[in-house]
Structures are given as structure tokens and as C-alpha cells.
Amino acid sequence: MTTAYSQLRATFTRLSRFSHLSSIAGWDMQTMMPAEGSKARSEALAELSVLQHQILTAAQVGEWLQQARQEDLNDLEQANLREMHRQYQHAALLPESLVEAKSLAGARCEHAWRRQRPANDWEGFADNLREVVKLSRQEATLRAEAAGISRYDSLLDLYEPGMTAVKLDEIFGDLKQWLPSLLQQVVARQQSQHFAQPEGPFAIDQQKALGLKVMKRLGFNFDAGRLDISAHPFCGGVPQDVRITTRYNEQEFITAMMGVVHETGHARYEQNLPKEWLGQPVANARSMGIHESQSLLFEMQLGCSDVFLQSIYPLVIEQFGLRPGLEQANFIKLNQRVQPGLIRVDADEVSYPAHIILRYEIEQALIEGEIEVEDIPALWNSKMQQYLGLDTVGNYRDGCMQDIHWTDGGFGYFPTYTLGAMYAAQLFQTANKAVPTLQEDITRGDLTALFQWLNQNIWQHGSRFSTDQLIANATGETLNTGYFRRHLESRYGELA
Template sequence: MSAYAELEARFRRMGLIGDAGAILGWDRETMMPEGSNAARSETVATLRVLRHEMLTDAKVGDLIDEAGGDNALDDWQRANLAEMKRSRIHATAIPAGLVAALTKATGECEMVWRNARPASDFAALLPYLKKVLDLTREKATVKSAALGVPPYQALMEEFEPGGRTERIDAIFDDYAAFLPGFLDRVLTHQANRAEPIRPKGPFPIEKQKALGECLMKLIGFDFNHGRLDVSAHPFCGGVPDDVRITTRYTEDDFTQSLMGVLHETGHAMYERQLPERWRWQPVGEARGMSVHESQSLLIEMQVCRGPEFMAFAAPLMRETFGGSGPAWEADSLRRLYSRVARSFIRVEADEVTYPAHVILRYRLEKKLIAGDLALEEVPAAWAEELKGLLGIVPPDDRRGCLQDIHWPDGIFGYFPTYSLGAMTAAQLFDSAKRTDASILPSIARGDFAPLMAWLRGNVHGLGSKLSTDELLTRATGRPLDPAVFKAHLKARYLA
């Protein structure tokens, strides 16, 4: 067996163990009774450690070195080897003691955060978050050395391979400069039109579920290879051959759950259309978090909140719930689904203001990692940033720096991918429509096949073969260009 072939065999095994962990993770959020949480943690940790041991095995390093000189490898195999190398560098960079310390510190911090958030008690969180931050800075330092990039970027690399802070700084500064004036114009424009009427419930959960499943199928979700279930926090889990998305329902309102389902369906289609030939190999996995988020936002924001899809879906909504009157008209529903407002909570923000929440966090976490901001100063810095970006100041930390689980969980460097994803989505959809003129008229008929074919050819089917920049350049002719996103916002919110 060649060194490369042996690597494929080893990574296949790691991939399959990862699949087991993915289904167990889904089960934990959807099916598992609470009492078995401790036992489940042991099981999941064992699988993770096993995989880590396989990846950090010195023999894998030797095989990677050897395979590097193999001239018989084709493009996919070379890309696969590069991804193997990348994941191994990440796995070997951090000493076992630091991994254990971080697991312990984030576990404790998350527990404290669960109470500190509703109590708006940042002081209670502070000592725990400090420990997490100290260890994360340590991790950033060792990763920086291993990867040869600055510390914050080294953290980001886990989620966004190839992501560079200078690029992101430029993109985000540009948006931060654009936003205040644009937001004023959007809000004025919005105020000059009639307010959309909110359909009145109750909306039976069984009907919401049926509508969600119906739209999922139209998008291309194959229920022979996936499921829709309920969990406290919606997510897309499972494995490419068995994608499992979740939502949560409330009888008062169907609109949030429905858009959540469409969002997760976007993630799911990416997983489902990953290259089957490369299943259980690193190159067969999704490219990174900004591309993943671009797929959910392309479906939810670009397509499903747009006028073509709304015109198609409004009658379905009306029929499902037996509604009638102006609240159920496509235009009213569309305006309801594209309402803009200044607000404090990131996950409830609209498409226009969402990047402000991300830019704020990105700026603060970069300073935190660099040591240029003390945790004690975060609430004040938060208020100052939000004031500059949206013109509002959070009344308390619950609606400020305590709202997200990311930092207590030790996740630094993830936030930018949300907005990079939104911008990527705009650019991809713009290109898709230009390349295939049938895409938009098809969506207006509830037919997603042309769009999905384009996405398979330009994003999904490529797995991790190309870098994010290469992928975007191949699909759209250039790397990420925030002008497309801004043009989309102007067209949607000022028309």
C-alpha cells in the first residue's frame, strides 16, 4: 500500500468515528433523557480522544511526509493530503494538558454563564471567563507558532481556513462606515410604507411541521437521507448520508420556526451534496464555516425572504393554516419577513443590522486575544461599539455582552464567519442568477432544481478541494466582494 493509500484508510476510520459522534450528538439534543447526560459525555469524549490519538499518531506524520513526494497523486488526492496535514497540525499544536484545562474551564464557565445571563450578572461570570480567556490566549500562542499566522488568526483557522484579519478588517470597516447612513435611509423608507400585518395564530404545530417538510422537499431535502426534529436550539447535525436538522415551534407564530427550518435546510443541502466519492476523507468535508453559513443564508435570506419565493409560498402558508385577508398576501408576508430594526440581540437581528453585532464582537475579541482589552472593560467597550454601529446602548449585560455562549465556551474567532457567510451568500446567488437565467423563474414556481444543480457544481460538490478564496473566484470570478451584499441590501430595502 502506498503512503497515501494508508493515509486514506486511516482517515476513513477517523471519519467514521466522527460520524458516530455526530449521530450521538444529535441524539443528545433531540432524544436523550437528561439523566443519561453524564454517561453520554463519557462516550462522546472517548470517541473524540480515540480520533485525536489516531490523528496525532507519529506514523501519520511520517506517512504525510512520504505521500508529499508521491507524484502519482491527482488534484483531489493532493487536496486531500493538504487537508490531512492541516487537521494534523491543529491536533498536534496544542499540548494535551492545555486541551484538558480548556475543557474543564469552558465546562465550568458555561455552567456559570447559564445563570449569569438571565441575572445580567457579568461580575459573577468574570473570574470564570478570565480563566477561559487566559487559556485561549495560551492556545492562540501555540497555534500561532504551529501555523505561522498571528494568534487571533490562528484561532480563526479552525473555523475559517485561510481567513485573514487584514481582509476581514477592511470588509468590516467598510460595512461599519456604510451602515449608519444606510440604516437611516432603510428605516425612513420603511416608515413611509404601511406596516405589514402579522397573521394571527394559533398555528398548530403539526401544521407548521407539515409546511416545513413540504418546503424542505421542494428545496431538495431527501427524507430518505435525513430527518426534521425538535430541539431547544435549532441546528443541522447528523452526517452527509443522514442529515438531521431541528427546529422549535411556538403556536403563536409560525414565521420564525419556518425560516429556521429553511435556514437549516440550506446547511443540510451542503452536507448532502458533498462529494460522495470523498466521503469520510478530509477533502470530502465542507470547506469552512463562512461557506457553510453562506449556504444556509443563501436559502433563507437570499431566496426564501425574496419576492419570488414569497409569492410562491404565501398561498401555501395561507392554505396550511386556513388564513385569509391582507395579512396572508405575499407582499405583506414578504415585508413582515424583511422588517429592519435597531435591536440588542444578535440572533434576533435582521439582515441589515446583523453584521453590526458581528463586527462589534470581532473587534472586541481580537483585542481580548491581543491583550489590548481587559475583560472588565468589555461592557463599556460593548456599549461604545454598539452606539457607533447602531446608535443604541444595551440597557444591561443580559442584552449586551452576556447574550452569547461563544466566549464562555472558549469559541473565539468564530463570529466573523456569520457575516462573511452572509456576504458570500449574496455573491454566490448573484452569480448563480447571472449564469443560469432559469434559476429565479424556477424558484418562483417552487422548483429549486436549477439552483441546487448550480450549487452542487460550484460549492457543494467541491468539498474542501479549493480554498474559500479559490472556490469563490471559480464560482463568481473574484474573491469576496462586499459590494455585492450591499447592492443586495439596497435593492431589497430601498426599492
């Protein structure tokens, strides 16, 4: 019998095949495509995206979703149906005219931003951003009304289902209690330490070879993925063929290497999503926050730990030889250096949350209509002073114009970075309890037990559970900022 659910299954399989092509063509655009291919590629991807939107929001899909609720489905099918419904609603809620207007305004704002940022042209940028904010507010209003939640919460839900401003206020409020003083202490202590800069150059093919060895150590499946180069590192492709990228600088290899560690965390999650469900929404990664928890568990919890750095140190020396600045102790210290700065993407893990809280507070007020675009610079400055003690007056390019997220209306995304950092701490400490030999394992370069635990508790579940349920199943409780605090205090605190 052809059930509504089986029709939905077939429809989402079809959609995932189109997503596959879109992912690969998107990856190609960032890594391989020569300049003159750009226009035709954008048009081809836009055409596919219109098609995907049409298939997903067809009236029949809405009807099948209603009918399938009455059908006899097992737990996984129920979860799959819930995720289908989520996707359908997110797509079907907005009138096509708004989708188009948002896309145009976003493209215009981002395009101009690429030259306005280096030119420090806030006035020019603000003109375009106003339009983006106006349309994002319209979007948020429609989503909020349909879901009976606040406007900003409705955008948060796109990236981190179930997350709300009330919860974030509590979580970030807690961080604001103890993080600034911890940061001050660490900075003060590190000021008396000496950090040597390892002597370059580090040839790019050597750096790539090191990256591949580290990926291998981290269990990356090279029969189902690759490492390439792009201007902005990312993890793309499809679960059967995960494409990660990094970028190289001949003078310095640690950034590229840790970038590879970070993206490998994303990649292993993708490579280990439930195989038998691939193509169905329930097999997708749970949320942006959980995705980031995997990359940050790899990069920060594991990657910047003394034991892991010790374990890969021989690989580094094998590749570059023992040069001045490449002594083991200095190599470890460089990976744990704390230096508050203006730029989020360059931030260490202690100052990073301040960058996020600042953006969260501004974007939330912006979407709820409590502030306007012209209020952003002053707020940015006062919060940078308050959280990091840094002055950005008049420096828009390294201040409120530094990120790409707002240019095309990605409001609600920023919090997932710090949620990910906190989930990562909670998961890693739980894994250490579950696997008492883990620290010794890591020292020996044996990560099997860690990956088994992650697979068991996170990877294999895809989107079967809500984020809260997934974290509670894995760690015995929902998000608890105490883990993140313990992590930072134990790595950077007085007794560290």
C-alpha cells in the same frame, strides 16, 4: 504497495466512522435524550473524543504525512493530503494538558453562564471568562508561532482557513462606510409602514407539515435526513443522514419556517458533498463561512425574496387558511422587516453585520492582549451606540453575555456569519447571471437550475479548493463586498 498515503486514507476513514457515531449521539442528545442520560452520554462522547484525538495525533500519522508528500498523488489526493495535514496540525499542536484545561474551563464557564446570564451576573461570569481567555491566548500563541501568523489569525484559521484580521479589517471597514446610513434609511421608511401580526395559534403539527413541504420544495433528500425539534436549531448528522432541527412557537410560525429554510441550506450542502470521497477530509464542507453562505443563500437571498415568498405563499395558506395578517403582501413584508435590536440571533440581515463587527473587534483585541475581560462591557456599549444607536449599559444579559461562543473559547468564529452572508450575495447574484430565467423559475417554484448551479460550483467540491479559489472559480473573483451592498440596497434601499 502500501503507501503512506493509503495508510492515511485508512486512518481518516476510521476517524470519520467515529465522527459519525459522535454526530448521531450528539444529535440524539439535543433532540431525543431524556434528562438522566446526560452524564453517561457526556462521558461516552468525551471518551470517544479522546480516542479520536489519539488516533489523529499519533506520531505515525505525522510520519505518514511527511512521506506522502514524496508520493505520486493526483490533484484530489493532494488536496486531501493538504486537508489531512490541516487537521493533524490543528490537533497535534496543543499539549494534552492545555486541551484538557481548555475543555474544563470552557465547560465550567458555559455551565455557570446558563444561570449567570438570566441573573445578569457579569462579575461572576467575568471570573470564569478570564480563565477561558487566558487559555485561549495560550492556544493562539502556540498556533501563531507554529504558523508564523498573528494570534487572532491562528484562531480565525480554525473556522475560515486563510482568513486574516487584515482582510477582515478591510471587509468590515467597507461595510462600516455604508451600512449604518442604509440601516437608518430603511428603519425610517419602515416606521411609516404597517406590519400586521398573523393571527395564531399555529398548531405545531401544522407548522411541521409546512416545514416538510418547504424542505421538499428546497430539494431536501428525505431518504438521507430528517427534521426534528431542539431548543437551538442546528444541522447535524452525517452527509448520508443529515439531521436538521427547528423549534416551534404556537403564536408565530415564520421563525420556525425560516429556521427550516436556513438549516435546509446547510443540509443540501452536506447531502451533496462529493459522494465518492465521503469519509476523507477533502469531502468535508470547505469552511464555516462557506457553510453559512449556503444556509444564508437559502434563507436570505432566496427565502426572503419576493418571488420565493410568493411561490410558497399557497403552501402557507393551504396549511393555515387565509387568516387576518396572512395576506400575501403582509406575509412578504414580515419577512423583510428591519428592526435593530440588542440580540444578534433575532437580528434582520441589515443590522446583523453590526453585531458581528462589534464582536470581531472586541474578540480580536482580547486575543491579541490589547484589552482585558473587564474592558468588554464598556466597549460593547460604545460600539452598540455607534453601530446601532442602542444603549446596553448595565444590561449584560442582552449585551456581552448573550452568546454562548466565548464561554467555551470559540474566539474567531463570529466573523464567519457575516462572511457567509456576503458569499451568499455574491453566489446568488452570479447564479442569477448564469441562469437568466432564475427569477421566473423561482416564482414558478422550480429551483432545479439554482441547485444545479450550486452543486456545480460549491457543493460537489467539498474542501478541494481554498475558500478564495472556490469563490473565484464560482464567481470570477474573490470576496467582493459590492455584491452584499447591491443585495441590501436592491431589497431595502430607496429605489426598492
